[in-house]
Amino acid sequence: MSDTNTPEQTKPSETYPGSCHCGRVKYNAIISPPLTDPECSVMECNCSICARNGHLFVYLADDKVIFEKGSIEDLTKYTFGAHKMGHFFCPVCGTNCFSRSVFPGFYDGMTAVNVRALHDVDLKKLTLKQADGKSYKSA
């Protein structure tokens, strides 16, 4: 547990370049605190789509994901279940880049960035947190 009252904006942030495999989309993800900080919530989820795709994700505000090449329009959107969350993947190479709500009032303004599609991240240095998406049926 942390008893710090440090305001959000004083935490360091780090910019991570990311892309799909073929390079159709390229973007930067601004993550605070940095991924290797134990307080950074890198989530490993057991829901049906994360289990299949091996997603590791961090939740960022939409404006912390800055496209350098292409845009969300260049990705294919997949939804299932309650169809509230769009899972965006490259139609050419199949890389899952991120998930974003497509349902007003549900995680508005948040993007779940797939850490595996960010470049040069040492996954062994991450402190993974478990998300029980399997038990959460409304997404």
Ligand SMILES: [Zn+2]
């Ligand atoms: Zn691609």
